Amino acid sequence: KKQYRIAVIPGDGIGKEVVPEGVRVLEQVAQKFQFEIKFDWFDFASCDYYEKHGNMMPEDWKDKIGKHDAIFFGAVGWPAKVPDHISLWQSLILFRRDFDQYANVRPVRLMPGVPSPLANRKPGDIDFWVVRENTEGEYSSIGGRMFKDTDREVVVQETVMSRQGVDRILKYAFELAMKTPKKHLTSATKSNGISITMPYWDERVEAMAKNYPEIKWDKYHIDILTALFVMHPDRFNVVVASNLFGDILSDLGPACTGTIGIAPAGNINPERLYPSVFEPVHGSAPDIAGQNIANPIGQIWSGAMMLEHLGEPDAAAAIVTAIENTLKEPKLRTRDLGGKANTEEAGKAITAAI
């Protein structure tokens, strides 16, 4: 029997409510597909932990979770307790950098029973991936201020792209496209405005595409690409983008399908030198925390992405199918989708549908 060791980090707010539902479903699917998961729970990477210890993470956090097969993450952040630039940069962003999770992957998919803000789209019409570079680019933190607090003040920040950083995310995206029936890839650029880094990105896309002659690919400037997400979301299959552009597209995509509250994300180290983090796109949602009303689907769907990464695609597909079948039943939906089920009821319904 295959065995996996998963670090579980509920984090803050509704993270603590939806993570147990995610674990419940994972246990069920493990039983059905005959593998074992051992869950180790951790209380750090949360604002509660910060309040107690003055840090988001213990010093030996890498010893604690660095050897697990993956990290199953809830949500982090509670601005009233800890400012976001501390809580997020010292947890999620830290993982991305220190565990070299250079691929941030999110599905954009119309789901049954989920109202989309777009007119006239049906499940099946929209189904693609956004692949985001997750470690460099526009998020470099290099730069500074001069002539501070004067009228001449000037503030500078670098975007840094490395050959290795760009090539590996492009390779990841092309490989993903190879696994899809459509074999199509779209690259996000802005080489007509961001005149140094973005033409470089385009060059590397062109070079990488030579290794994948079966892949049809195109590129769009980010301004018109966001417009196309709204006007023609059916055109996309795999969309690859820099850190900032990917950040934008991987929120806009789920917004277009109405799934921003239930979509999952993977922060992936494809070489498996370090654990990858799987988490819902939604945050800790302080406004509805503690009420047992949060929708657990984002967390559960993240579990499916985790299993896919671990090499259990059938179990992963079973979870997604269970989510879709459960969503078709109005009474099994949570309040955000117009239903009456609470967090636990919704989680149990999906578990039962496995």
Next chain:
Amino acid sequence: KKQYRIAVIPGDGIGKEVVPEGVRVLEQVAQKFQFEIKFDWFDFASCDYYEKHGNMMPEDWKDKIGKHDAIFFGAVGWPAKVPDHISLWQSLILFRRDFDQYANVRPVRLMPGVPSPLANRKPGDIDFWVVRENTEGEYSSIGGRMFKDTDREVVVQETVMSRQGVDRILKYAFELAMKTPKKHLTSATKSNGISITMPYWDERVEAMAKNYPEIKWDKYHIDILTALFVMHPDRFNVVVASNLFGDILSDLGPACTGTIGIAPAGNINPERLYPSVFEPVHGSAPDIAGQNIANPIGQIWSGAMMLEHLGEPDAAAAIVTAIENTLKEPKLRTRDLGGKANTEEAGKAITAAI
């Protein structure tokens, strides 16, 4: 009688077809509202001009158009003839910089008869402005490459924000918000990821807001802001953003209202030290150029923005009303909106509706 001198630059492709319709409407409205417009036509800032002269612009272009009250621009770009980074940077982007058109302003507005990709929205529901910083920020062109063509290659580009550059666009946006009934402003940021320039932007917004106690304002990170454009476009009134974020939002906004083919833009020097440029959002559209089928509304609406800038708000409003009334008649619509009218017929219909 007031007199205005307008430089008319049709540019490339459908620019040459829609500009005459824009001028036709301006002539009509001038007569009705009792002012005079003198139009001077120029053939530069076009790829045809480039093919003849090896340059997008004559050397003395500032003498030729620098003293006009405004520039009425069609569209520029014809990639098969001249690469975009030449045709655009040596015309439109050049105007923005050399004529210090630091405010790029675009309306986002649901119009009657224009199908929107969003579900369940009616004219009146969505009506706001995107104000984009148009001269600095992410479009700095400072940077370069090192270890070229090796595995260590690294490419760097600066974002540069200046106190004066940020403050003047914020002031423009707050002043615009003061003129609106809702007195509301939204700032686009990404201070949780772009950790140097964007917190500075936020600081300046906060400082500027102190001068406008009547304005209610909020800020969103660009990722969730693009999502909100799709999910809750009714929430916005004036949205102010950096050069790159404004570029994205001012395409996404019109895409959400279905008006990307007909929306106008102003590249404005608010101090009127230099002429401002008014142009449709759409480009030169080589695929439909020369067929007399392009929709002239973007050009005509740009004329309305120009009149507003010149201090003729009643004439500007009359144009927008004429556009709306004409759009209500299916048979007066061009093909892109499901009608049968050609460019000229559509232009004449709006002229008649003035």
